[in-house]
Amino acid sequence: MNKRLIIFLCVAIIIAFLFWYSSVLQSAFYTIAGYLNTLAVENEILAIFVFVITSALAALVSPLTNIPLVPIATLIWGPIPTIIFLLVGWLIGDIVAYLIGRYFGYKAVSYFVSKEKLDDWSSMVKKHTTFSTALLLRVALPAELGYAFGIIRYPLNLYIFITFLAELPFAIISTYASEAVLLGDTMKFFGLIGILFVVIIVAFRTTHSDLV
Template structure:
């Protein structure tokens, strides 16, 4: 539990909630947002395919780069399209990014690692991940770590692509749904929906972190 409810995370949460309430209560910020909404809707109507390509491309990069997040793109997407279409685009983009990061790890990272790490050591970790790490642990890994890390890591150890893709889909789907509806609740000023979304996020974060570390500890005890 302490892994989730740290002082840093609590401060970040308070700041985010504070900014959201400032946005809801400020007519000036609401006006700026409405102007931005009109601009985005006009641009999307004039360039529908380019808008989709830009969103998909940037969201895909967010699944491959640690320093870039697609959460800032979701408000624009929610304004341009309905929630279901945004979820479809977001999920598809993340899956494309996950596939590319896996392929980079497998065909670029693996040969590079072999040059600097003893071949037997590489084979040991590859066997440990592919044989000893069950699908459940890999799934928790995808849920708890930043999305761009497992793709490269599992590609380097040559984890089964089919299993990786299925696990990635199952892990990213709830995130895509949650992100879109949480952002929509902020835009549409739905405090009850936002509060429920925040509670769900904290409960899920605690549960996933608990299960992940429990699984890791159990695996370490078994190896001993």
């Protein structure tokens, strides 16, 4: 299962409830956001660079996530730029993971992922070679799956396209869900979370079915 997506769902719901029902948290958030907004205005290129890099690192190492930064980014730059910066960072991280797997192999990847997981993922990628099933696999499993795509030398151009398609909905949903939290729009927030949950379950069940 894609741990980053699950982490996002859990963190997003917890943060949403805390934000909606805690005036102290709201005050602290807007104080921090205001401070970071000032820094971003003074050093816009650096601020964007830091956000993109944290997104890339989140794609390389599953326990890491920059999702808590998304509401602040949405407040500073707005939804569309945030989606772009988030997507660019994730794609950079995903491509780096692929290149590490392809050109440095198991030994290098073992610093990021256990050999057992890597063997399982590599086997699954080899099994799901069609475009549609590879895309579903990319959605269903952790971001580090890119290492496995690299190790089996999956075509880079197809990998980038598949990764873009897999990451785009998540970038859109995470950004607009963050905006919904800030606006107090519970219907929109839980609607987006529900869509993401369904996508995860369908992708996971499809790629783990004997029918595939």
